[in-house]
Each structure stands twice: as C-alpha cells, then as structure tokens.
Amino acid sequence: MIEHLPALVIAIPLFGAFITPLFRKRYNLAALWAILISGLTLVLVLLLEYQVLTKGMMIYVFGADKPTLVLPSGYRVPIRIMFQVDGIGAFMAISAGLMSFVGAVYSYSHLQKETGLEKYYTLLLLLTAGILGMVLTGDLFNLFVFLEIASIAGSALVGFRNYRGEASEAGIKYLIVSSVASLMVLFAVGILYGQYGHLNLAYLSKQITFNPLDMIALGLLFTSFAMKCGSVPMHYWVPDAYTEVPSGINPPLLVSTYASLYALFRVSFTLFGKITIDMATVGWIMSILGVLTMFIGVTMALVQKDVKRLMSYHAISQTGYMLLGVGVGLTVFHDKQALIEFGRTAMAGGVFHIINHIIYKSLLLLTAGALFYVTGTRNLNEMGGLARKMPITTISFMVGAAAISGIPPFNGFASKFLIYEAVYKLNPLLAIFAMVTSILTLASFVKVFASAFLGPPLEKYEKVREVPKPMIVAMVILAALCVLFGLFPDFVLDKIVYPAVDALINFIQYQSWGGLA
Amino acid sequence: MTTTIIKTTTRLLAPLILVFGLYIILHGHLTPGGGFQGGAVVASGLALLIVAHEHKKVKELFERAPLSQLESIGALGFLGTGLLGLAGYTFFKNVIANSGFLFGGKTPIGINPGYLNTGGTLAYMNIFVGMKVLAGLTSIILIFFLILKEGEK
Numbered sequence: 026m027i028e029h030l031p032a033l034v035i036a037i038p039l040f041g042a043f044i045t046p047l048f049r050k051r052y053n054l055a056a057l058w059a060i061l062i063s064g065l066t067l068v069l070v071l072l073l074e075y076q077v078l079t080k081g082m083m084i085y086v087f088g089a090d091k092p093t094l095v096l097p098s099g100y101r102v103p104i105r106i107m108f109q110v111d112g113i114g115a116f117m118a119i120s121a122g123l124m125s126f127v128g129a130v131y132s133y134s135h136l137q138k139e140t141g142l143e144k145y146y147t148l149l150l151l152l153t154a155g156i157l158g159m160v161l162t163g164d165l166f167n168l169f170v171f172l173e174i175a176s177i178a179g180s181a182l183v184g185f186r187n188y189r190g191e192a193s194e195a196g197i198k199y200l201i202v203s204s205v206a207s208l209m210v211l212f213a214v215g216i217l218y219g220q221y222g223h224l225n226l227a228y229l230s231k232q233i234t235f236n237p238l239d240m241i242a243l244g245l246l247f248t249s250f251a252m253k254c255g256s257v258p259m260h261y262w263v264p265d266a267y268t269e270v271p272s273g274i275n276p277p278l279l280v281s282t283y284a285s286l287y288a289l290f291r292v293s294f295t296l297f298g299k300i301t302i303d304m305a306t307v308g309w310i311m312s313i314l315g316v317l318t319m320f321i322g323v324t325m326a327l328v329q330k331d332v333k334r335l336m337s338y339h340a341i342s343q344t345g346y347m348l349l350g351v352g353v354g355l356t357v358f359h360d361k362q363a364l365i366e367f368g369r370t371a372m373a374g375g376v377f378h379i380i381n382h383i384i385y386k387s388l389l390l391l392t393a394g395a396l397f398y399v400t401g402t403r404n405l406n407e408m409g410g411l412a413r414k415m416p417i418t419t420i421s422f423m424v425g426a427a428a429i430s431g432i433p434p435f436n437g438f439a440s441k442f443l444i445y446e447a448v449y450k451l452n453p454l455l456a457i458f459a460m461v462t463s464i465l466t467l468a469s470f471v472k473v474f475a476s477a478f479l480g481p482p483l484e485k486y487e488k489v490r491e492v493p494k495p496m497i498v499a500m501v502i503l504a505a506l507c508v509l510f511g512l513f514p515d516f517v518l519d520k521i522v523y524p525a526v527d528a529l530i531n532f533i534q535y536q537s538w539g540g541l542a
Numbered sequence: 543m544t545t546t547i548i549k550t551t552t553r554l555l556a557p558l559i560l561v562f563g564l565y566i567i568l569h570g571h572l573t574p575g576g577g578f579q580g581g582a583v584v585a586s587g588l589a590l591l592i593v594a595h596e597h598k599k600v601k602e603l604f605e606r607a608p609l610s611q612l613e614s615i616g617a618l619g620f621l622g623t624g625l626l627g628l629a630g631y632t633f634f635k636n637v638i639a640n641s642g643f644l645f646g647g648k649t650p651i652g653i654n655p656g657y658l659n660t661g662g663t664l665a666y667m668n669i670f671v672g673m674k675v676l677a678g679l680t681s682i683i684l685i686f687f688l689i690l691k692e693g694e695k
Contacts, residue, residue: 029628032628032633046613088627
C-alpha cells in the first residue's frame with residue numbers, strides 16, 4: 026500500500042470533502058469529521074516525507090499497471106499524468122497537512138455562531154486537496170487544474186462571512202486575481218504544449234530550448250505565480266483576503282499562497298533549469314522583487330490599525346525573505362563555486378523561512394482571531410488590557426511576535442540568520458535591507474502588543490475570558506513548533522530543508538524521474 | 543414571467559433535451575461529449591423547466607430534490623471508481639475494461655460502429671460526473687431563480 030501514498034494523499038481529503046455535505050445541519054459532526062480527515066492527511070504526508078527521505082524520489086503514474094511505469098511499453102515519451110514527489114514537494118506537503126489540521130481544530134469553536142458550516146469544512150478540505158495536488162504533481166496541466174481547485178475553494182472561503190460587505194469584496198478580488206493568474210498559467214502551458222507536444226514537467230525540461238516563445242512562457246508563468254504568492258507590485262489582494270477570511274482558514278490559505286511560490290521555484294529551477302545564461306537575470310529579478318516586497322510590505326504594516334490587516338502586510342513582507350533567499354540561489358545556480366559557497370545556504374534559508382513563516386504567521390493570525398472572538402473588533406485602538414484575561418493567547422502572541430521579528434531562540438531567527446549571512450556574500454546592500462525590515466517588524470509588533478494586551482483593563486471587556494479549548498490547542502501546537510524549530514534548527518535543516526533544497530538544485534535527477542528512465 | 547408560448551414550448555422540448563443529455567452521458571466513451579457535457583445539457587433542460595413555471599410550484603417541486611446529496615454522490619462515485627484501480631494496479635487504472643462486467647465487454651479491434659458495453663471505468667466515470675454536473679448546475683440556477691423571485695416581491 027505504501028507505493029500508493031501520493032495518490033492517497035489527494036484521494037483522502039477529496040473523499041472527506043465530498044462526505045462533509047452529507048452531514049447537513051449537524052455542524053459539530055462535520056467539524057469533527059474535518060478534524061479527523063485532516064489529521065489522517067497529516068499522518069499520510071508525514072509518511073510520504075519519510076518515504077522520500079529514505080527511498081528517494083517517489084513517482085506515481087496514474088492509470089498505469091504499476092505506479093512506477095513511466096514509459097509504457099512501446100513509447101519513448103510519457104503519456105500519462107504522474108505525481109513526482111521529491112524533497113521540496115514533500116516539504117510543502119507537510120506544511121499543507123499540518124496547517125489544514127490546525128485550521129480545522131481552531132475552526133471547531135471559532136465558528137460556532139456561523140451557519141453553513143458543512144460547506145465551510147468541504148471547502149477547507151478541498152483547499153487542502155488543491156494545495157497538495159499542486160505541490161506533488163509532475164505534470165504542467167495538472168498543476169493548472171490543482172491551482173484552480175485551490176483558488177476557487179480559497180476565494181469561496183475568503184467570502185465566507187457573506188453578510189459582511191468587505192468579505193464579499195475580498196472574495197471577489199481574490200477570485201479575479203486568481204483567475205487572471207491561472208488563465209496566464211494556462212496560456213503559458215498552451216505555448217509550451219504547442220511547441221513540444223508534451224505536458225510532463227520532467228520531459229519538457231529536457232526539451233526546452235529557450236527560444237522567444239519559451240521566454241514569453243517563462244515571463245507569464247513567473248508573473249502569474251508571483252501574483253499568486255503576493256509579491257510586490259501584485260500584493261494588493263493579500264491584505265483584503267487575509268483580513269476577511271475566518272481565522273481558522275488563515276493557516277491553509279497561507280500555505281496555498283506559498284504553494285504558488287513553490288510553483289515559481291519549480292518553474293525557474295526545474296522547467297527552465299538547463300538554461301545557463303539567462304536564469305541569473307531571473308534570479309536577480311527574483312531577489313530584487315524580494316527586497317522590494319519585504320520593504321514595502323513592512324512600511325505599509327507600520328501604519329495599520331486593524332490587527333489582522335497589519336499582520337497581512339507582514340505576511341507580504343515575509344514573502345520577500347523567501348524570494349530573496351531562493352533568488353540569490355537562482356542567481357548563482359550555474360556557478361558551481363558560488364553555489365556551494367553561499368547559494369545553497371541562501372536557498373536553505375529561503376525554504377526554511379517558508380515553513381517557519383507559515384507556522385508563526387498562522388499563530389499570529391490565530392491569536393488575532395482569538396482577539397476578535399472575545400472583543401468583536403479588530404481595531405487596535407479599541408482593545409486594551411487583555412493580557413490578564415487571556416494569558417495563553419498572550420504568551421502565544423509573544424512567541425509569534427518574537428519569531429517573526431527574528432529574535433533568538435525562536436524559529437524566525439534561524440532562517441533569517443541564514444538569509445542574512447548568505448545574501449551578504451552576494452551583495453551587502455540586499456542583506457542590509459533585510460535586517461532593517463526585521464527591525465521595523467519588531468517595532469510594529471511591539472505596537473500591537475502594547476495596545477491590545479497591555480494597559481489598564483477596559484470596562485467593556487470586564488467579562489472577557491480565555492478562548493475555548495480547541496482554539497487554545499491550535500495556538501499551543503504552533504507556539505510549541507515555533508520554539509522547537511528555533512531550539513533545534515539543525516535537526517529541521519538536515520531532515521527536511523536541505524533535502525528540499527537539493528531537490529531543487531539537482532534538476533537532472535528530476536528530469537530522469539529519479540533514475541527510472 | 544412565463545407565458546403560454548414558453549410553457550407549450552417547454553412541454554415539447556424539455557423531455558427531448560433531458561433524453562438527449564442522458565444519451566450524451568451514456569455514450570460518453572463512444573461519441574463526442576461525456577459526463578460534463580451531458581450533465582450540462584440535462585441541467586439546461588431542467589433550467590427550462592424551472593424558468594417556465596410559477597415560483598410556488600418550482601419551490602414545491604425542488605424543495606425536497608436531493609441535489610446536494612446527488613452532487614456528493616457523484617463526486618464520491620468518481621473517486622470510488624478511481625480507487626478500484628488500487629486493487630493490484632494504480633489509482634484510476636481501468637480495471638473493468640475487458641473484464642466481462644457491465645460496460646466491461648471486449649473491445650473489438652479495427653473499425654466498428656462503437657459498442658455501448660465497452661469502456662470499463664470510463665463509462666462509470668461519465669455517469670458520475672454527469673450526475674455531479676447536473677446537480678451542481680441545477681442548484682446554481684435554482685438559487686438564482688429563487689433569490690430573484692424573492693427580490694421581486
């Protein structure tokens with residue numbers, strides 16, 4: 026059964042998603058079902074990661090006689106859809122599994138006053154299936170299909186509180202941005218298919234010649250995935266979407282944003298991996314976009330009063346670190362010396378930052394959701410003195426804020442330090458910008474902490490109590506991960522981050538389907 | 543707003559459209575079209591029936607139609623057909639083809655008019671997809687219809 030893991034990882038959330046509407050009005054059962062299914066998915070993705078680490082890349086060919094039958098008898102080209110799971114795919118799959126589980130647990134009590142929850146949990150599981158499909162697939166058209174699944178489920182969830190005008194607006198905005206991005210992806214896939222007649226990523230990457238049409242395809246893919254991952258100047262949808270979405274969906278929605286980032290890396294490193302000269306330029310573009318993203322994001326965050334909106338701008342800013350780290354790696358991708366010297370470290374920083382950021386930003390957004398749950402407002406000026414009433418939320422927030430500002434010994438420090446160190450060797454200016462951003466981040470989180478948690482207790486929040494247990498469990502899991510990842514960064518780096526980076530660097534291995542052909 | 547013309551035309555056309563949609567679904571593995579296209583045709587027939595009738599009657603008729611369940615069953619059936627392949631092969635492997643089961647007849651080699659009893663899991667998948675699409679599209683139309691009518695009042 027173990028060889029069927031890549032298929033089961035998709036099949037089980039889909040199966041769970043379509044069972045959920047059958048619960049109809051029994052919302053508690055639907056919530057428990059979603060927790061069960063997402064927990065099972067988490068176990069499966071952990072198993073998948075274990076398999077990939079011990080046995081190497083996993084190939085799953087759909088509809089073939091054997092999962093590993095890449096080239097059917099008599100053909101010299103792959104004709105079936107296949108899943109190709111390597112280090113980075115499994116790495117992203119872990120993030121998706123973990124975050125959808127945390128999101129489902131948190132939603133159990135966060136949303137008790139809402140209606141239509143069976144649809145909510147259906148969409149949550151569909152979003153998970155979409156993300157997992159995006160990060161595991163080895164087929165370009167299949168990537169587009171899963172991108173669409175994740176986008177549509179995501180935009181429906183962003184507009185879930187449809188009695189609020191802002192939520193509907195944010196949902197429509199997310200839908201439009203996603204459909205523009207996925208149409209551009211489809212166009213690029215069409216260009217490549219028209220020229221080479223294939224959709225298999227590994228096979229296409231062997232054939233690619235980088236003629237003008239391919240350049241157009243690269244430009245389209247790069248732009249649309251950068252748009253979906255919220256890089257400046259296409260970041261305008263992020264604050265709206267993250268602010269209006271119910272807090273329980275924030276963790277999976279974050280992962281779905283970074284699934285697009287993964288697709289960006291996959292396209293630049295694998296699909297166009299063998300193009301030697303021009304990818305350095307693309308790497309520079311990626312690094313500079315990264316610096317712009319982190320700086321503009323953080324300056325916009327400083328002036329916000331809405332707690333979730335502030336955190337959403339920080340999410341944009343932190344995406345910049347990932348783009349910068351991996352962009353530096355891409356710049357020196359074909360320069361073996363520099364790659365070994367600092368490129369690999371920079372990429373490890375960028376990739377490690379993905380999972381770190383997903384963990385601490387989810388934690389922060391969940392604490393913001395807890396504040397909203399007890400106070401009914403997201404405006405920082407109306408909050409105050411909540412630290413005594415909600416000790417666990419306060420501690421979770423402090424852990425998250427320290428992690429995002431890169432204070433040791435939390436996980437943000439581990440990945441940011443790698444990025445500073447490695448980026449400095451390429452260009453000191455980039456590293457200075459990264460550090461300044463980090464300081465500004467700390468400044469704005471001090472502001473949130475002071476205005477929401479400190480100060481004299483307000484009269485209107487006299488009866489406020491700590492949030493219900495499921496929400497606390499979700500926050501504590503993430504806070505514990507923040508501390509653990511920060512205390513033992515070497516373990517995480519060696520076990521999951523460096524395999525992911527090496528999977529990106531070693532595209533020859535990907536092209537040959539892990540040595541199968 | 544319905545008129546006698548619309549009602550009469552619907553009475554004549556709707557059965558034809560519904561049957562044609564079912565034909566497209568069932569012959570998905572032989573002729574152009576398939577589950578999605580056939581399901582859309584069936585849904586358009588149902589849409590015609592919805593808009594040609596009074597608000598009260600539509601609400602009465604469709605109130606207890608298990609559209610949401612039908613949609614879930616369509617998707618689950620599709621997944622289930624895919625999972626059949628896990629018995630010895632891979633996900634989505636066509637295990638029913640040439641097995642002698644319903645739709646599992648032996649496919650003759652060479653030019654032929656097309657035999658309905660072939661195709662294996664393809665035929666089942668078309669049926670399930672058709673079920674899902676017709677339920678989904680019909681419920682979208684129904685929601686629009688009911689909301690619009692309620693807005694008029």
